[in-house]
Amino acid sequence: MPSETKKLHIAMFPWIAMGHVTPFLHVGNELAKRGHTVSLLLPKKALLKLGHAADPGGSPVNFHTVKVPHVAGLPAGAETCSDIDITENNFLAMAFDAMSPEVEALLRDTIKPDVVFYDFAHWIPDLASRVGFKTVCYQIVSASCMAYGVVPARTIPKDRQLTAEELAAPPPGYPSSTVVLRRHEGMIMSFIGRDYGDIRFDERMAAALSGCDAIGIRTCAEMEGPMCDYLSEQYKKPVFLSGPVLPEVPEGPLEEKWDTWLNKFPPKSVVYCAFGSQVILKKEQFTEMVLGFEMTGLPFFIAAAKPHGVEKVEEALPEGFMExxxxxxxxxxxWVQQTQILSHDSVGCFVSHCGFGSMCESLMSDCQIVLVPRFGDQVLNARLLTAEMKVAVEVERGEMGWFSKEDLCNAVKTVMDVGSEVGDLVRRNHATWKETLVKPGFMDNYIDNFVQQLYQL
Known part of the structure; x- marks a missing residue:
């Protein structure tokens, strides 16, 4: 084993969406705390969105800003996915790829790293051969999502679009019969055949994964070991697991007005719902959702993005609803302090879109878990928690991905009603998984092993 007297210099260049930048920062913080130099490359707007985490006292990571060049079709001043509509991701990907010369110059002349972490920048391995560094394609989505959607065993013909049924079918050798899509959910996987810049998304990811020295994934073997082994077999290279890399509970109390409101209710009685900033519901679905929470008869706290088609959220609320x-x-x-809310004594249920970060936060809480996934990775994450780990229930949805107020209400009541067999089962299983994840040294051991594997490169 190489001596650790020489600390590593690790550069990171994630896709310019905050859902990618933040997990890269979390793992970067852990590596920097162990004495390694970590340099994170990101646009200025992304740096500003990190807030306190980007202050000199807030993170041991070094930040280097890079410019996002303007390309035709991209709104002026757009630098992250938060600045654009999801339909404009293709143009942002073109701008992202056009950052290559500046990134190369930074890596060669200023940072001079030993290792570079990246995800969407499939051209980083080409820079590695010219500049001289090792590469880790670090994935912040679940191993299940990568194994299902982007492996050599899944091929997408260039001369036609795959049907929903073909896209819903697992690739050959996929190691699970439960963490799968249903037939009508094939449309959720259709993004893998779309253009992302000057290259199709699946081709971009295949190139990114094929060109690296090692694949890194923000997961643990306890949850997704067979998926990680499958990815290693498919790409013929090592897979390094960093663990979920959850940040410590933020310092400071919950905002006073929310703490006061939650304190009015008995322990474990409040339903908390959050879908993340990227999940924006249509007005009709938003209305159906709030009616579903009303139907439960339980106290509820909804933190959601303003729905499409309205100027103010009040326009999407049914008549007389607030009264x-x-x-x-x-x-x-x-924005709300989600970690503090989930740990509040009055909160007993978390209704989530099941992004990977929220998935891990839900497992670390004591709340019952109800899932309303919207996109490909979220659906597979949901199946991991419901069908494989049996720690949650999923809201039933129609073929177009919509759910009714009755379906939402039923799912919440299933886990919250006293004496519910399903509720008791997922509560017991959840407690067992939480015990594993919070075990002293569990997270640290993953990071320490991750570092040892980086030295092996």
């Missing part, structure tokens, strides 16, 4: 739920219901469009 009917006065005192027991909150609908908030804006």
């Amino acid at each position: 009917r739920v006065a005192g027991r219901g909150v609908v908030h469009c804006g």
Whole structure:
């Protein structure tokens, strides 16, 4: 084993969406705490969105800003996915790829790293051969999503679009019969055949994974060991696991107004719902959702993005809704302290879109888990928690991905009603998994092993 007297210099260049930048920062913080130099390359707007985490006292990581060049079709001033509509991702990917010369110059002349972490920048391995560094294609989505959607065993013909049924079918050798898509959910996987810049998404990811020295994944073997082994077999290279890399609970108490409101209710009685900033519901679905929470009869706190098609969230609320739920219901469009809310004594259920970060946060909480996935990786994450680990329930959805107020209400009541067999089962299983994840040294051991594997490169 190489001596650790020489600390590593690790550069990181994630896709310019905050859902990618933040997990890269989390693992970067852990590596920097162990004495390694970590340099994170990101646009200025992304740096500003990190807030305190990007302050000199807030993170041991070094930040280097890079310019996002303007390309035709990209709104002026756009630098991250937060600045654009999802339909403009293709143009942002073109701008992202056009950053290559500046990134190369930074890596060669200023940073001079030993290892570079990247995800969407499939051209980083070409720079590695010219500049001289090792590469880790670090994935912040689940191993299940990567194994299902982007492996050599899944081929997409260039001369035609695959059908929903073909896209829903697992690739040959896929190691699970439960973490799968249903037939009508094949449309969720259709993004893998779309252009992402000057290259199709699946081709971009295949190139990124094929060209690296090692694949890194933000997961643990306890949850996704067979998926990680399958990826290693498919790409014929090592897979390094960093563990979920969850940040410590933020310092400071929950905002006073929310703490005061939650304190009105008995322990484990409040339903908290959050879908993340990238999940924006249509007005009709948003209306159906809030009616579903009203139907439960339970106190609820909804933190969601403003729905499409309205200027103010109040326009999507049913007539008389706020009067009917006065005192027991909150609908908030804006950022909230999710970790503190989930740990509040009054919160007993977390309704989530099941992004990988929220998935891990839900497992670390004591809340019952209800899932409403929207996109490909979220659906597979949901099946991992419901069908494989049996720690959650999923809201039933129609073929177009919509759910009814009755389906949402039923899912919440299933886990929250006293004496519910399903509720008792997922609670017991959840407690067992949480015990594993919070075991002293569990997270640290993953990072320490991750570092040892980096030295092996």
